[in-house]
Amino acid sequence: MAAKHLVLVAGNIGAGKTSLVTKLGEQLGWRTGFETVETNPYLGKFYGDMRAWAFHLQVFLLAQRSQLHIEAHRHPSSAILDRSIYEDYYIFARALHSLGNLSAEDLDTYSRVYKLVITSLPKPDLLIMLKAPVSALLERIHSRGREMEAGITAEYLSLLDGYYDEWLHSFDVCPVLTISSGDLDYVNDPAHLASVIKTVEAKLSGRDELVFDE
Template sequence: MKTPFITIEGPIGVGKTSLAKAIAKRYQFHCLQEIVEENPFLGKFYNNIDEWSFQTEMFFLCNRFKQLEDIHNNFLSHGKPVVADYNIFKNLIFANKTLNGNKHNKYLKIYNILTEDMPEPSFVIYLHASLDTLLKRISKRARTIENNIDPQYLNDISNDYEIFIDRWEKEHPLIPVIKIDGDSLDFVKNDEDLMLIFQQLQEHLTKGEKKQ
């Protein structure tokens, strides 16, 4: 099996970074965290999506491309496992939601060029939760730039994730997706819930080892 590369995905506030850190600690994997608050356009984006969507999405794309290039060169290619709190395919989910017409076409061209030789994950952990749960967790972490998130926008993104993940599974049958219900499992507060996720994770890691 190739060096384990786990990506965690799901809508805003679902707990991707918390789970990535927990996995990294347990398995001694390198933890790759996406750049969020450093995006200079994000606060403006939440205030005016139409005006600032292209700048916001391009910043995320370029930074994620650089991060993935670095972990490939410095970790994966040297046999060092990585867990990331995002998969770069999330760029398509958000771009499809926020960009239109010529800007969307330009974005897709750049996305396809940058991601054509990016490392693929061994498997994806997909976290999903209800809108109420997402709003509570976003409020709890109290990021200033998220103060103006429209609940309808968040709900739409959650629905878009569901549609995208279903399609992605069909298009990538060799990359398993572990689906975790964030409403029924609170792996941040409950160690037993976290252990259940570790058990599923271990099963996939063991399967990968047997394929060697």
């Protein structure tokens, strides 16, 4: 019987998380989990008034992501999730505070709730971190043309990148596999996808020598 794994995919906006989760789920027969924008009652309000709704949005996303995490862990097969719950605080809540959209009091309250939630969650087996240059992120964001992402700037993506670097430096919950997605096309190039799958399987098996095929 194949080993069961829980894999989380992290990365900046436009890094290719959803595409990778979809492809790995299809190729490996894993359960997939995605953030459901349609059922989020705060997202539209947040983009209309970020300061008024940032705390509500973050708490909702924390609850949604913790539920996905628990359901994925309980599922009989391996599972892979689009974005990790750990990013909610270490990346996005901190960025909201830095930009003045989340007060120090709200950040502290959110941090306390976040830590209580995290301690109750099973640990994942692997975190896949997707990295890409800000220019590539912006190009992908513009090409997919989502209205809610229209105001995303290079400066904001760079801010998030900085928080990602800080977070990964001290992240010790599970092994981390960093993949530079800027030059990879695992959506349209079968060879690239095969290399990613080979690398992920090697990391999950405990092998540390990870080399992409040419």
